[in-house]
Amino acid sequence: MLLNEPHPLESRVLTRRYVYPQKDAIGIDQYVSQQGYDGIRKALEMTPEAIIDEVKKSSLRGRGGAGFPTGMKWSFVDRKSPKPKYIVVNADEGEPGTCKDRVIMEHEPHRLIEGCLIAGRSINSNRGWIYIRGEYRKYIDIMDRAIADAYARGFLGDNVLGSGWTFHLSTHTGAGSYECGEESALLESLEGKRGNPRLKPPFPATSGAFQCPTIVNNVETYSAVPDIILNGGDWYAGLGTPRNGGTRLVCLSGHLNRPGVYEVPLGMNMLTIINEIGGGVWKGRKLKAVIPGGSSSPILRAEECDIPADYDSLAKAGSMLGSGATVVLDETADIVKVLSRLMAFYAHESCGWCIPCREGTAWLKKILARLDEGVGTKNDIDMVDQLATSMFGRTFCALGDAAAMPAMSYVRKFRDEFEAKLNSTQVFVPAPQTQPLVVL
Numbered sequence: 225m226l227l228n229e230p231h232p233l234e235s236r237v238l239t240r241r242y243v244y245p246q247k248d249a250i251g252i253d254q255y256v257s258q259q260g261y262d263g264i265r266k267a268l269e270m271t272p273e274a275i276i277d278e279v280k281k282s283s284l285r286g287r288g289g290a291g292f293p294t295g296m297k298w299s300f301v302d303r304k305s306p307k308p309k310y311i312v313v314n315a316d317e318g319e320p321g322t323c324k325d326r327v328i329m330e331h332e333p334h335r336l337i338e339g340c341l342i343a344g345r346s347i348n349s350n351r352g353w354i355y356i357r358g359e360y361r362k363y364i365d366i367m368d369r370a371i372a373d374a375y376a377r378g379f380l381g382d383n384v385l386g387s388g389w390t391f392h393l394s395t396h397t398g399a400g401s402y403e404c405g406e407e408s409a410l411l412e413s414l415e416g417k418r419g420n421p422r423l424k425p426p427f428p429a430t431s432g433a434f435q436c437p438t439i440v441n442n443v444e445t446y447s448a449v450p451d452i453i454l455n456g457g458d459w460y461a462g463l464g465t466p467r468n469g470g471t472r473l474v475c476l477s478g479h480l481n482r483p484g485v486y487e488v489p490l491g492m493n494m495l496t497i498i499n500e501i502g503g504g505v506w507k508g509r510k511l512k513a514v515i516p517g518g519s520s521s522p523i524l525r526a527e528e529c530d531i532p533a534d535y536d537s538l539a540k541a542g543s544m545l546g547s548g549a550t551v552v553l554d555e556t557a558d559i560v561k562v563l564s565r566l567m568a569f570y571a572h573e574s575c576g577w578c579i580p581c582r583e584g585t586a587w588l589k590k591i592l593a594r595l596d597e598g599v600g601t602k603n604d605i606d607m608v609d610q611l612a613t614s615m616f617g618r619t620f621c622a623l624g625d626a627a628a629m630p631a632m633s634y635v636r637k638f639r640d641e642f643e644a645k646l647n648s649t650q651v652f653v654p655a656p657q658t659q660p661l662v663v664l
């Protein structure tokens with residue numbers, strides 16, 4: 225259980241039904257007794273256009289990473305297409321530092337089911353899947369139980385709440401690959417194939433699962449929708465900042481006194497999140513840097529952190545809100561080691577489909593390992609930046625960018641730390657021949 229005791233500065237909307245500390249998931253009876261499934265009851269009386277308009281008004285943006293406007297994504301689906309339309313939940317939660325989707329599934333699985341129902345209704349879909357990473361066995365079981373209860377009570381099935389509309393939903397287990405969180409690779413995996421990314425366009429809204437129009441959204445994105453329908457898009461938008469509606473779950477980790485998952489309004493100052501909600505940097509140390517939105521997001525130096533934590537403000541600061549995983553690094557953190565560890569992750573997780581990502585992440589891992597061990601050269605530091613720059617934007621999916629962005633930002637913002645490590649050992653091993661890399 226990761227959800228912390230509520231902090232007075234939190235705005236609990238998605239997490240408002242949790243009673244801290246609650247051991248078991250909120251069951252169907254408790255959910256229904258607290259307005260649960262009232263959102264889909266209301267949506268069944270609305271036109272699909274009206275549902276999508278409400279989601280557009282809410283300024284809800286995707287909580288999985290890219291922050292794409294949700295209502296707009298839904299409006300791209302051709303509801304009148306003769307093909308089946310599908311709903312897919314991205315519960316792969318692979319971004320290092322991110323642990324919020326599991327909190328939603330662990331505590332309130334029916335919220336996610338209701339979000340899928342409303343999304344399904346809005347695009348005239350009859351079928352959905354929740355794609356959950358294989359390591360989340362516990363949450364797969366919780367979701368399966370909740371889905372069975374929802375079928376038994378008529379919320380799912382051939383005649384949802386007596387409306388004549390059919391909607392079926394099931395879980396699909398992934399096998400623990402970071403790449404399978406990328407929406408097109410996820411769809412390949414869902415279809416039973418190797419999880420390689422697809423060329424886009426076409427985007428899933430036009431050609432997704434089994435070449436049919438498909439909405440892919442994150443767990444948290446769908447889970448925000450029941451309250452938007454119940455209380456109105458304007459109400460939800462008003463909780464955040466313009467173009468950044470609502471609240472979001474922040475996964476606070478690293479060198480903090482109170483790490484955990486918290487729900488805050490979009491636009492809350494990053495330093496307030498760290499110092500007030502997270503209890504400040506641990507052991508009385510100073511803040512060195514923050515990774516604001518999962519390991520792919522460019523790093524922020526301490527002096528850059530006095531900003532609103534919303535999509536637009538972080539983009540303006542050269543970083544991103546990403547998956548809401550905020551990793552705090554104190555003054556003792558070894559930036560070279562952090563980047564070296566991250567590149568080992570990306571090299572391991574690259575699916576190998578695109579050469580710049582496959583080769584680039586492997587070389588970044590290798591070069592950073594020797595920089596970290598104190599046997600790198602000054603040329604290696606420039607090579608990290610050059611390599612990352614030449615990978616960026618040159619791959620089918622954004623995994624290449626996800627590795628390149630931290631590499632470029634760490635080296636540019638903390639070059640002094642990379643240089644300080646150059647001669648940290650007596651043994652000097654010349655770097656292997658690196659010249660051919662320049663052609664990448």
Ligand SMILES: Cc1cc2nc3c(=O)[nH]c(=O)nc-3n(C[C@H](O)[C@H](O)[C@H](O)COP(=O)(O)O)c2cc1C
Pocket residue numbers: 285286287288289290291292314315316317318319402403404405406407408440441442443445446621622623626
């Ligand atoms: C390598 C990679 C891994 C990703 N992993 C996830 C993930 O685990 N969960 C997720 O929701 N989105 C992930 N995404 C983003 C998805 O491709 C997609 O943008 C998202 O599911 C859309 O939903 P949203 O609009 O609700 O955010 C990943 C993207 C990339 C490039």
